[in-house]
Amino acid sequence: MNARWATLLILAAVIAVIPWFFPSGYYFRVAALVWVTALGAVGLQVLMGQAGQVSLGHAGFVGIGAYAMALGPKYLGLPVLACLPLGAVLAGLIAFLVGRPILRLKGHYLAVATLGFGILVALVLVSEIAITGGPDGIRIPRPEIFGWRPRGGEAWYWINGAALLIGVWLALNIQHSPSGRALAALHDSEVAARTIGIDVARHKLRAFVIAAVYGAVAGGLMAMMNGFVTPDAAGFLQSVEYVTMVVIGGLASVPGAVVGAAALVLLPQALTVFHEYEHAVLGLLIMLFMIFLRVGIVPGLATLLRRRPA
Amino acid sequence: MPELLQFLVSGLTIGAVYALVALGFTLIHNASDVVNFAQGEFVMLGGMVTVFATAAGIPLPLAALLAIAVAVLVGLALHRLAIEPARGASAVTLIIITIGASIFLRGVAQIVFDKRFHQLPGFSGNDPIMVLGAAILPQSFWVLGGALIVFCGLFLFLERTLMGKAVLATAANRLAARLVGVDTSFVLALSFGLSAAIGALAGILITPITLTSFDVGTLLALKGFAAAMLGGMGSPLGAVVGGLVLGLLEALGAGYVSSAYKDAVAFLVILAVLFSMPQGLFGHRSVERV
Amino acid sequence: MSLGMILRRGVIAAGAFLLAAPALAQRAPEPIRIGAVLSVTGPASFLGDPEDKTLRLYVNRINQAGGVNGRPLQLIIYDDAGDANRARTFATRLVEDDRVVAMVGGTTTGTTLAMRPVFEDARIPFISLAGGIEIIDPVQPFTFKTPHTDRMACEKIFADIRARGLTRVGMISGTDGFGQSMRGQCVRVAGAAGITIVAEESYGPRDSDMTPQLTRLRNAQGIEAVVNPGFGQGPAIVTRGYHQLGIRLPLYQSHGVASREFINLATPAAAEGVRLPAAALLIAEQLPTSDPQHQVVLDYKAAFEREFNQPVSTFGGHAYDGLMILVEAMRRANSTDGTRLRDAIRATRGFVGTGGIVNMSATDHMGLDLSAFRMVEIRNGDWALLGN
Numbered sequence: 001m002n003a004r005w006a007t008l009l010i011l012a013a014v015i016a017v018i019p020w021f022f023p024s025g026y027y028f029r030v031a032a033l034v035w036v037t038a039l040g041a042v043g044l045q046v047l048m049g050q051a052g053q054v055s056l057g058h059a060g061f062v063g064i065g066a067y068a069m070a071l072g073p074k075y076l077g078l079p080v081l082a083c084l085p086l087g088a089v090l091a092g093l094i095a096f097l098v099g100r101p102i103l104r105l106k107g108h109y110l111a112v113a114t115l116g117f118g119i120l121v122a123l124v125l126v127s128e129i130a131i132t133g134g135p136d137g138i139r140i141p142r143p144e145i146f147g148w149r150p151r152g153g154e155a156w157y158w159i160n161g162a163a164l165l166i167g168v169w170l171a172l173n174i175q176h177s178p179s180g181r182a183l184a185a186l187h188d189s190e191v192a193a194r195t196i197g198i199d200v201a202r203h204k205l206r207a208f209v210i211a212a213v214y215g216a217v218a219g220g221l222m223a224m225m226n227g228f229v230t231p232d233a234a235g236f237l238q239s240v241e242y243v244t245m246v247v248i249g250g251l252a253s254v255p256g257a258v259v260g261a262a263a264l265v266l267l268p269q270a271l272t273v274f275h276e277y278e279h280a281v282l283g284l285l286i287m288l289f290m291i292f293l294r295v296g297i298v299p300g301l302a303t304l305l306r307r308r309p310a
Numbered sequence: 311m312p313e314l315l316q317f318l319v320s321g322l323t324i325g326a327v328y329a330l331v332a333l334g335f336t337l338i339h340n341a342s343d344v345v346n347f348a349q350g351e352f353v354m355l356g357g358m359v360t361v362f363a364t365a366a367g368i369p370l371p372l373a374a375l376l377a378i379a380v381a382v383l384v385g386l387a388l389h390r391l392a393i394e395p396a397r398g399a400s401a402v403t404l405i406i407i408t409i410g411a412s413i414f415l416r417g418v419a420q421i422v423f424d425k426r427f428h429q430l431p432g433f434s435g436n437d438p439i440m441v442l443g444a445a446i447l448p449q450s451f452w453v454l455g456g457a458l459i460v461f462c463g464l465f466l467f468l469e470r471t472l473m474g475k476a477v478l479a480t481a482a483n484r485l486a487a488r489l490v491g492v493d494t495s496f497v498l499a500l501s502f503g504l505s506a507a508i509g510a511l512a513g514i515l516i517t518p519i520t521l522t523s524f525d526v527g528t529l530l531a532l533k534g535f536a537a538a539m540l541g542g543m544g545s546p547l548g549a550v551v552g553g554l555v556l557g558l559l560e561a562l563g564a565g566y567v568s569s570a571y572k573d574a575v576a577f578l579v580i581l582a583v584l585f586s587m588p589q590g591l592f593g594h595r596s597v598e599r600v
Numbered sequence: 601m602s603l604g605m606i607l608r609r610g611v612i613a614a615g616a617f618l619l620a621a622p623a624l625a626q627r628a629p630e631p632i633r634i635g636a637v638l639s640v641t642g643p644a645s646f647l648g649d650p651e652d653k654t655l656r657l658y659v660n661r662i663n664q665a666g667g668v669n670g671r672p673l674q675l676i677i678y679d680d681a682g683d684a685n686r687a688r689t690f691a692t693r694l695v696e697d698d699r700v701v702a703m704v705g706g707t708t709t710g711t712t713l714a715m716r717p718v719f720e721d722a723r724i725p726f727i728s729l730a731g732g733i734e735i736i737d738p739v740q741p742f743t744f745k746t747p748h749t750d751r752m753a754c755e756k757i758f759a760d761i762r763a764r765g766l767t768r769v770g771m772i773s774g775t776d777g778f779g780q781s782m783r784g785q786c787v788r789v790a791g792a793a794g795i796t797i798v799a800e801e802s803y804g805p806r807d808s809d810m811t812p813q814l815t816r817l818r819n820a821q822g823i824e825a826v827v828n829p830g831f832g833q834g835p836a837i838v839t840r841g842y843h844q845l846g847i848r849l850p851l852y853q854s855h856g857v858a859s860r861e862f863i864n865l866a867t868p869a870a871a872e873g874v875r876l877p878a879a880a881l882l883i884a885e886q887l888p889t890s891d892p893q894h895q896v897v898l899d900y901k902a903a904f905e906r907e908f909n910q911p912v913s914t915f916g917g918h919a920y921d922g923l924m925i926l927v928e929a930m931r932r933a934n935s936t937d938g939t940r941l942r943d944a945i946r947a948t949r950g951f952v953g954t955g956g957i958v959n960m961s962a963t964d965h966m967g968l969d970l971s972a973f974r975m976v977e978i979r980n981g982d983w984a985l986l987g988n
Contacts, residue, residue: 026696101585112539116577127570135777136710228714230684247406283414287392290407294399313815320811425649427833429865438844445845520808521833529806565812569801
């Protein structure tokens with residue numbers, strides 16, 4: 001059995017087993033949040049970890065997906081579920097259009113360009129009050145799946161868990177496909193990749209579109225789960241959080257993105273015991289993680305375990 | 311015409327602060343490839359320490375010196391305790407460390423100080439001076455003058471002193487600099503200290519105009535980073551020009567286009583510049599070696 | 601220590617605990633759990649911080665005085681940093697994990713609307729501290745709010761502008777939730793109040809200079825007064841810019857700046873002559889002793905300022921009102937059952953709070969009218985009550 005299937009199996013087992021240990025519905029909610037955030041982070045991992053392109057505007061696509069769930073039913077009269085693929089296509093299309101010029105930039109310049117994109121999206125969501133409801137957010141109708149109305153954390157736990165499994169499976173397949181190897185090559189050196197005949201621009205653009213679609217689906221699911229969305233979902237701080245998740249978990253690792261997302265969703269919940277020291281402790285932990293496991297949690301722990309077999 | 315002058319002064323004042331933050335980014339980046347997202351927290355420290363020190367009865371000049379000293383200590387500690395131990399880690403890992411540091415510093419500041427906004431009286435009063443029909447706060451002159459002194463001082467330091475040349479050499483090629491005997495680790499510490507001092511000074515000068523609180527740093531770091539990129543990462547001159555241009559774009563955007571979309575105007579111009587000049591206004595073209 | 605000794609000690613300790621437990625249970629009754637999700641940090645910390653302080657202070661005081669119905673209160677506060685998604689998670693945590701009997705909190709309209717379904721589904725009373733009228737209009741069975749709505753603030757301001765014989769107004773609003781919600785309400789009621797809005801500008805919640813926007817307003821055709829819907833430091837910077845540019849038109853701030861901190865931040869010179877609608881708390885000392893709110897606002901102000909050494913704001917007052925309405929309802933209902941508690945809150949009549957006299961009903965889950973607002977003007981760095 002190869003590592004790809006092992007990763008999927010472990011993730012599936014975790015999703016299936018941990019509910020047995022949940023003392024209350026709140027844990028379903030938090031775990032559902034972990035899965036859906038992880039889905040967004042996995043998309044960014046394809047772009048950052050596999051193609052080596054930074055994005056400080058990932059939350060912009062999450063926001064597009066989330067607002068599609070509110071605006072589709074309101075203005076187009078669509079059932080809310082139909083808006084999930086619609087938001088994904090829309091985000092993919094926008095990524096395709098803005099990706100062409102943006103991805104010509106490199107490194108920090110790419111970072112600032114994507115940052116600008118994310119800020120523009122958030123600005124439109126805040127400013128176009130007549131359409132988006134403005135800074136106080138907008139309601140999202142409850143979806144209906146063949147007559148079943150998912151409510152509460154438990155239903156969304158399973159929906160988001162399934163979505164994450166599919167997302168991880170696809171991301172692992174991308175990583176191990178010829179296209180994924182091309183991405184890895186251009187991650188290492190763009191010039192070298194171009195020399196051996198890889199269409200660098202096309203592969204970068206593809207990774208950017210994939211990341212956008214992941215983000216939009218995650219945003220759509222999160223919006224449906226909450227029944228409500230505010231422009232914060234597309235904000236700069238959210239984008240930074242996604243980047244932090246991917247890096248903390250392990251830039252080169254798909255399951256790393258899941259672990260990173262889990263860390264950043266669970267930590268603020270766990271740190272409430274510190275009351276006002278919460279933010280200081282969170283910052284300290286992020287620094288310590290990165291100093292001592294500089295390649296990320298998943299690859300870092302893997303190396304440690306290999307070095308010292310228990 | 312008086313409007314235009316009003317907008318220009320407003321833009322240059324806030325632009326000077328962006329320029330100082332961008333300069334901090336540039337100094338640290340040149341010495342280490344680290345993009346220090348805790349740069350905005352130095353600005354916060356400058357403003358907050360001055361506010362609390364003056365409230366405790368310390369005279370303003372002394373309070374300002376104290377604030378700069380505190381920021382420099384924090385900057386050196388950041389380098390010694392967080393960046394140095396992670397030496398050799400990838401650039402993105404180091405960036406996340408600085409993001410962690412920024413969250414940590416904000417978290418500590420909200421406990422040590424408080425979560426409220428604070429003001430500082432203008433150094434030369436708050437009564438505006440009328441120039442050609444535009445009302446200009448005397449503090450604006452303090453900000454512009456202070457920024458000018460920093461720019462000139464930094465230029466002289468880099469061009470005329472041995473230590474400054476070591477900083478430039480490290481920026482150009484770290485390995486080569488080490489080979490000719492430059493203590494690059496010292497240069498890095500120096501860059502952190504200097505950036506912190508410049509950031510704190512910006513915070514002290516601008517607080518009488520913009521007020522301050524424990525979390526002013528986030529937005530300033532974002533704007534300063536954008537300004538540094540606009541000017542071209544690695545170029546101190548680019549950082550200054552980038553900051554001033556960004557400030558002017560915001561003020562003119564708010565004045566002539568739309569106040570809701572003034573940030574959009576600024577970012578669209580940045581994007582347009584980067585599309586035609588992918589290394590920013592003053593950046594060097596880098597050649598990747600295989 | 602040998603293993604046997606450890607075991608024996610363990611058994612003795614366990615035995616002692618088992619014997620003591622029923623006695624303890626009798627002596628210390630189960631606390632009543634009250635939840636709060638507040639924006640203690642983040643862009644709305646100007647509101648959330650005094651709310652947090654007020655709730656902690658008064659829950660302590662209530663417990664020292666013997667609690668409610670013979671049981672102490674246990675307050676569980678989470679900080680959502682102004683983020684709606686986080687607020688929703690903490691709301692679920694309060695309901696599912698902490699099993700609170702009621703919730704006082706929700707600093708912004710956005711976080712309140714995100715949390716509302718959680719409490720409505722669980723049938724637990726939720727007293728929000730946010731201003732938006734959509735929180736209680738249409739009425740939701742379990743959701744209440746204590747602050748005046750922004751619509752009332754607009755009506756009060758417009759009435760005062762009309763009384764000065766002016767009609768043409770310019771607005772400069774913050775793009776945060778508070779500013780935009782109030783801006784929307786002002787635009788809505790302007791026509792009925794006989795006001796024409798001739799120019800509109802806005803500024804970001806973190807903007808540090810509003811002189812370009814104010815310059816535009818100053819040059820707008822026929823403008824007679826300026827209204828600034830917003831909270832936090834933004835209105836202080838607007839007021840400074842207004843002074844700097846030497847604009848002589850009347851300037852109106854909203855109830856979102858109702859704390860002495862605003863005068864300090866804006867500087868007394870710039871704030872001179874600024875008018876705003878505010879709750880009685882702001883002018884506690886100037887209220888005539890005959891005023892029904894006189895004692896309540898004086899007591900709250902004294903308690904808050906003594907404890908925290910900072911000026912009171914009406915936002916902390918909203919939290920006080922919410923907590924006290926809840927506590928009185930618990931006493932009347934003598935129960936912590938969600939529906940009974942809701943009915944008791946809804947039956948609140950003549951409650952004297954810092955925000956006004958509260959009369960709730962099945963169709964009014966706020967219970968305040970325009971008389972709760974007083975028009976004040978800043979004179980010589982202090983509030984002056986205008987003759988109503």
